[in-house]
Amino acid sequence: MSNERYALNKxxxxxxxxxxxxxxTTPEQARIAQEAGACAVMxxxxxxxxxxxxxxxxxxxxxxxxxGIQEAVSIPVMAKCRIGHFxxxxxxxxxxxxxxxxxxxxxxxxxxxxxxxxxxxVPFVCGARDLGxxxxxxxxxxxxxxxxxxxxxxxxxxxxxxxxxxxGEIRKIAAMEKDELFEEAKQLRVPYDLVxxxxxxxxxxxxxxxxxxxxxxxxxxxMMQLGAEGVxxxxxxxxxxxxxxxxSAIVQAVTNxxxxxxxxxLSEDLGEAxxxxxxxxxxxxxxxxxx
Amino acid sequence: MKVGILALQGAFIEHEKIIQELGAEVVExxxxxxLEGIDGLILPGGESTVQGKLLRQLGLLKPIQQLINEGxxxxxxxxxLILLAKTIDQEETAHLGTLxxxxxxxxxxxxxxxxxxxxxxxxxxxxxxxxxxAPYIESVSDDVDILSVxxxxxxxxxxxxxxxLSFHPELTHDTRIHQYFLSLIQPSNQSS
Numbered sequence: 001m002s003n004e005r006y007a008l009n010k011x012x013x014x015x016x017x018x019x020x021x022x023x024x025t026t027p028e029q030a031r032i033a034q035e036a037g038a039c040a041v042m043x044x045x046x047x048x049x050x051x052x053x054x055x056x057x058x059x060x061x062x063x064x065x066x067x068g069i070q071e072a073v074s075i076p077v078m079a080k081c082r083i084g085h086f087x088x089x090x091x092x093x094x095x096x097x098x099x100x101x102x103x104x105x106x107x108x109x110x111x112x113x114x115x116x117x118x119x120x121x122v123p124f125v126c127g128a129r130d131l132g133x134x135x136x137x138x139x140x141x142x143x144x145x146x147x148x149x150x151x152x153x154x155x156x157x158x159x160x161x162x163x164x165x166x167x168g169e170i171r172k173i174a175a176m177e178k179d180e181l182f183e184e185a186k187q188l189r190v191p192y193d194l195v196x197x198x199x200x201x202x203x204x205x206x207x208x209x210x211x212x213x214x215x216x217x218x219x220x221x222x223m224m225q226l227g228a229e230g231v232x233x234x235x236x237x238x239x240x241x242x243x244x245x246x247x248s249a250i251v252q253a254v255t256n257x258x259x260x261x262x263x264x265x266l267s268e269d270l271g272e273a274x275x276x277x278x279x280x281x282x283x284x285x286x287x288x289x290x291x
Numbered sequence: 292m293k294v295g296i297l298a299l300q301g302a303f304i305e306h307e308k309i310i311q312e313l314g315a316e317v318v319e320x321x322x323x324x325x326l327e328g329i330d331g332l333i334l335p336g337g338e339s340t341v342q343g344k345l346l347r348q349l350g351l352l353k354p355i356q357q358l359i360n361e362g363x364x365x366x367x368x369x370x371x372l373i374l375l376a377k378t379i380d381q382e383e384t385a386h387l388g389t390l391x392x393x394x395x396x397x398x399x400x401x402x403x404x405x406x407x408x409x410x411x412x413x414x415x416x417x418x419x420x421x422x423x424x425a426p427y428i429e430s431v432s433d434d435v436d437i438l439s440v441x442x443x444x445x446x447x448x449x450x451x452x453x454x455x456l457s458f459h460p461e462l463t464h465d466t467r468i469h470q471y472f473l474s475l476i477q478p479s480n481q482s483s
Contacts, residue, residue: 007407008405008421009402011423012424014336015302015424016337017300018301018337019341034340039300039337039338075341076424077401096401255298255349259322
């Protein structure tokens with residue numbers, strides 16, 4: 001990937017900021033999401049909650065199904081490939097996807113190496129639990145980062161933990177003396193240049209969204225107040241009672257995330273939220289995949 | 292001089308930083324009350340479907356339309372240009388509709404078709420333009436000035452106090468377009 005291409009790819013993530021990216025499994029859901037104000041959709045065969053319930057190996061979605069969603073909407077379409085599965089990524093690039101999510105939601109294809117994302121023209125977003133993971137993914141060519149959270153749970157606790165941890169580490173590096181950055185780069189297992197960037201700019205070099213367990217307008221606004229630049233909502237919308245209404249409410253809560261009176265109003269009569277499961281109740285911990 | 296920046300969704304912070312660097316005051320427009328006392332308005336890049344929907348839900352569409360029709364200078368980039376356009380190709384409804392052009396959304400294709408180009412744009416001259424899932428302008432009414440054409444497609448126009456660009460000046464370090472926009476804000480419009 002040339003520097004110009006990387007800049008274009010980081011730029012697309014900048015255009016998504018302040019928006020909500022929604023998981024969809026059918027063209028119909030994609031249209032509902034777009035109508036409700038999604039800034040992009042994530043096309044996948046099963047939402048994380050169902051992947052969790054189904055168990056077994058989960059892989060890239062059927063390209064035909066992804067194409068159906070591409071035809072249904074005018075907003076960007078993202079899709080997931082397995083961590084390390086660069087051929088699944090090649091397939092997604094071949095069908096002209098707008099963004100690839102190298103995602104822990106699917107099974108892991110390579111338990112040592114992530115995809116060398118610099119080999120691709122198409123942009124990648126990757127999950128991270130802390131600053132070290134985020135910078136390692138960026139070093140591999142990711143043009144956007146999201147917290148991992150714990151997908152398919154409807155429980156926001158891990159996304160909060162990951163966002164707080166990342167921002168805490170950024171503040172720590174910003175406050176360091178310059179000669180301390182070399183050791184910090186070693187500790188984080190990342191190149192010095194990326195640590196220097198964080199020190200100088202007090203932020204990641206790419207856009208950072210919240211993901212994993214966001215289920216309500218209040219969850220979304222919480223993540224925004226904690227410093228997320230936008231929000232992914234996976235199972236939370238189409239596992240709830242009134243997807244269109246909930247989706248629209250989450251979009252508005254992300255725009256006016258500091259207006260509690262408005263968020264209160266948006267939270268009224270949304271119908272049933274996704275049931276949700278606690279981290280202590282789940283067997284598969286997706287956030288631990290790919291570090 | 293106070294410049295409002297529509298902050299519903301998209302790359303509004305990038306515009307804010309440039310305007311502040313150029314010494315003007317910035318206010319983020321999220322609700323109707325934020326529009327009070329602004330001397331100019333920037334409509335940033337992002338997703339036009341999202342921004343258009345939020346403009347309506349938050350009751351901002353009519354007030355902004357009125358301000359622009361009354362002469363408020365406006366700089367619109369990418370999705371912002373789609374909001375301004377009077378006609379959107381293949382779509383029934385426009386948004387603000389104050390700029391008499393026909394715009395085509397995602398005109399070049401998906402992200403793999405995004406590109407950058409050194410364009411020629413009077414009165415600025417050469418400018419490094421970044422096009423991301425960009426629209427282009429299919430046609431303009433006679434009184435609209437065409438500022439730049441790339442590969443036979445119109446990518447920049449000016450119509451009195453409205454500047455419309457299909458690319459992203461907020462993603463470059465070159466501030467000349469924002470300077471030009473600030474120069475359109477007449478002293479008589481200034482609050483202080």
